[in-house]
Amino acid sequence: MIAFAEKRLKAMPNAFWICSSLRMARRLGLFVVLIFILAVPAFAITMANDPHGFDHLTWGIPLTDIPELTVTRSNSHTIDYQFRDRPPVYADIPVESVHLSTVDDQFARVTIRYNGAKAHAQVLQFLERSYGRIERIPGQMMRGLNQQYTWRGTDTEISLTYEANRDRGFIFIESRNLAPRFQDRMSDTAE
Template sequence: MNKLFALTLLIVLMIAAAPAAASDYVQTPRPDGFRGLAWGTPLSEIVDLVPVQEPGFKNTYFRRDEAKTFGKAEIMSVAYYFHADKLYRVGIAFKGRVNQFFLKDMLMQRYGAGRGIGFRYGWMWPDFSIELNYDNDKDTGSLYYTFEGAQK
């Protein structure tokens, strides 16, 4: 009898947890790309990207004429990351708490409340994530858009 009760309780808990797990995902549509570049775009189709020359940045590119703002935030740089020759991630570097506030506010207006863990804050979809980080000691932060779905 105890095993049957334990099994029934486990099933009830799993059913109750299912809607909570589904609600971890953002309900609005995810971004289809970044600044005119769709996720999965082959590197060979993008003419204005330049490879980052620093060690450790293989398959990482930037635009020489990249806008240094994103929404109301002033940013330092934007990096475009490729896997199997296709765009899958964009990273934005910024300095200062004010810019972190502007970025978080813009993202919350677009995608609703995200989730915070320590110094990280983010939004998740089944095949995509946005992660906002900030380092108080260095007074710098990063924002990553990462496509995790199947590449075309």
């Protein structure tokens, strides 16, 4: 048997190279399949009804004189606020926290944190009802370790991220014009 294999290899001098190439192609194929399985599903939806802000607050206004807000964090260019005397809720859904942020004294971002699959289902249902349904393509993965959805309007971008393994979610509601300043200011001051 060994003699036969040696004879075949001598007859085909590139046999080792061909076998190793096939093995490498098979490994590469498995790697690509693994990447697709673990890939984060991300979906972007054109927003149906741009809110132009959050709650009754429009993008760009200063939040310093609003009595129902209290400062939670402040530095040279950004200030974070939360509502003073009300529990954190979003769309009548109890959440862990709601933070409103300004950059250069202009309202630019809302960050909402929540826990639990039930809250996630309620938040996703509210966002779809308010800003546009997510297209569900046959074979598309709607569940996974991480789920990301984005609604883009003319003035507002809403991003939802849910980490199933940690059972927590984040909603970022941002001014499309002002939110990039957060990155600019952080890189300018190395904060």
